[in-house]
Amino acid sequence: MFQSLGARAFAVPAPVFLVGSYDRDGRANIMPAAWSGLCASHPPCLAVSLARTRWTHAAIAERHAFTVSIPDRDMAAQADFAGLISGRDEDKFAALGLTPKTAEHVDAPYVAECRAVIELRLLHTLALGSHTQYIGEIMDVKVQSRYLDADGFPDMRRLDPLLYVPLAREYWSVGQIVAKAFSVGRSVDRRAVIGGDGS
């Protein structure tokens, strides 16, 4: 039986993205953003939504650029820390012992220690109450070579990215491969279903 939880910001899985930007003084900053996701293929676009009070919020509005660095399981405490304090007050890269590296295609820094990073040019800005959604065009995806599989694609097991679970407010790891997409669905036998119990 379904139980209503009301109008809450909940969906799983949510990602844990470290959004990188330079502030007006050129200081590198990062913050975690779980209200995020891909939103187009051509051009490739990704959206991150940030609370309007965030230091990063102002930085992206000024520089029209940001990065997403994908933290792995061992970076959970660092990612969480980056959400607890503000880049207004403290250099989080220094506090966390992380290295800001300037992106190749956009005016923003990424986390050199992360296994995968994405460079984004701001395309759209949409005010949504508590948050502003920044949609960036993906200018490049970079993955450290040893986290690529034999086909040259990012290997999910080796990337070992974090997930975020709203409401329970937990970080989770990924599990294992379940099936190949655009493939396993072909095994569904319509006739068996339709002819089965007469439903």
Added chain:
Amino acid sequence: MFQSLGARAFAVPAPVFLVGSYDRDGRANIMPAAWSGLCASHPPCLAVSLARTRWTHAAIAERHAFTVSIPDRDMAAQADFAGLISGRDEDKFAALGLTPKTAEHVDAPYVAECRAVIELRLLHTLALGSHTQYIGEIMDVKVQSRYLDADGFPDMRRLDPLLYVPLAREYWSVGQIVAKAFSVGRSVDRRAVIGGDGS
């Protein structure tokens, strides 16, 4: 060393959401949408981006409503199937033996067999090249009672939702809890990092 993969639609984890809608003739339909994510807290909002050629794309534009049903690991083949054919041609609910149930707050159907569902009222429509981003205000989140934890929150282990991995085109399961958010970051010792190796 970072290797560039170019301007590709990649980020992990991506969700596997089954987007439910009624078409112009009132027929219930679902399709999987991995280019999706939460995007605001107040009001709670969630975005799904759909290719412009999709039957669901037209349905949401007409009805200004949709649902998101979250499939679990055992529904991978059904979710994948729902992306391989079009609701223009076939009743996917019937073909898959799934039950469309009309949402309580919006004019759209959800999958009664899913463990968690979200009801959404269309707030914004944004054209993004290949895809259109539909932002919905979350009107309600419903979870089957046995998938809630002791605090009344959705239990990630029991929900067992699917993840999608772009480029490799795989479905994955979730793993295990890594840490509590807004908490584990407090354990980071700035001084140890800063004073450590002099970096």
